[in-house]
Amino acid sequence: xxxxxxxxxxxxxxxxxxxxxxxxxxxxxxxxxxxxxxxxxxxxxxxxxxxxxxxxxxxxxxxxxxxxxxxxxxxxxxxxxxxxxxxxxxxxxxxxxxxxxxxxxxxxxxxxxxxxxxxxxxxxxxxxxxxxxxxxxxxxxxxxxxxxxxxxxxxxxxxxxxxxxxxxxxxxxxxxxxxxxxxxxxxxxxxxxxxxxxxxxxxxxxxxxxxxxxxxxxx
Numbered sequence: 001x002x003x004x005x006x007x008x009x010x011x012x013x014x015x016x017x018x019x020x021x022x023x024x025x026x027x028x029x030x031x032x033x034x035x036x037x038x039x040x041x042x043x044x045x046x047x048x049x050x051x052x053x054x055x056x057x058x059x060x061x062x063x064x065x066x067x068x069x070x071x072x073x074x075x076x077x078x079x080x081x082x083x084x085x086x087x088x089x090x091x092x093x094x095x096x097x098x099x100x101x102x103x104x105x106x107x108x109x110x111x112x113x114x115x116x117x118x119x120x121x122x123x124x125x126x127x128x129x130x131x132x133x134x135x136x137x138x139x140x141x142x143x144x145x146x147x148x149x150x151x152x153x154x155x156x157x158x159x160x161x162x163x164x165x166x167x168x169x170x171x172x173x174x175x176x177x178x179x180x181x182x183x184x185x186x187x188x189x190x191x192x193x194x195x196x197x198x199x200x201x202x203x204x205x206x207x208x209x210x211x212x213x214x215x216x217x218x219x
Contacts (some may be wrong), residue, residue: 009175015197017091018173021163025086025098026156032099033155036062037135040107041114048122048132053084062104070101070162094163094171102159117143146217153209157202164198174198 008142040058068076074097081096117140125139140149143198167175174194181193 008166010181011193014172014174014177018160018163018167018175018201021098021166021171021173022160023056023093023157025095025102025163026159028095028099029102029106029159030152031101036103036107037110041140042112042132042136048135058114062107063099065104066108070097071166071168073097073101075167089170090201091172094166094173098159098162100164101122101162102155105158106152106155109155110148113144113147113151114140116147146213149209149213153205153213156205156209159204160198160201 011050036058040055040062041047042049043055043058045052045055045056052178059172065073074094077097077100081093084096085092086091103163109117121143125135130138163171163173164175164178169176170176173199176195178191181187182194
């Protein structure tokens with residue numbers, strides 16, 4: 001007899017897969033996204049080290065990736081995913097497209113956060129003879145850290161949505177549980193549990209991000 005009901009073990013396994021995808025993709029995507037966002041600000045016209053060609057290439061890459069719906073991006077880069085991860089299915093197969101999706105998103109959020117810093121702070125840093133590295137590490141980043149935390153919070157929630165979407169194509173996690181049991185087997189209870197779980201995770205992420213940003217801004 002085939003088991004058609006979700007069990008606590010299945011739920012915990014799916015939750016663990018979602019948190020694993022979220023954590024690993026966020027870690028890798030944050031590294032790439034923050035570096036990319038800083039580079040965009042540095043080379044933009046009027047930036048610390050302006051370079052129109054590099055600025056154009058970086059912005060073009062970010063805009064192209066961000067213009068693709070995640071499900072299309074996931075399918076479009078299947079050969080690259082197999083090359084990097086050795087597989088295009090399952091949790092590990094989802095990490096590559098998740099990282100590629102979230103990195104440009106974070107980059108644009110980081111860019112906006114850094115550009116929100118008053119220009120007077122940068123001008124003052126230049127007047128004191130600060131190097132480009134010092135301008136970023138001692139002036140821009142400290143001033144923008146509260147905004148950066150909120151940006152990463154927004155990116156994390158968007159990434160959580162993508163992990164659920166990846167589950168619809170067999171990547172595992174809460175999304176896969178919702179489709180395999182909640183939708184295909186007409187299990188309303190499973191669908192309700194998955195929805196509540198995602199809502200709770202989003203609320204926790206937002207709460208932690210908001211409180212952390214508030215503390216940083218008070219310092």
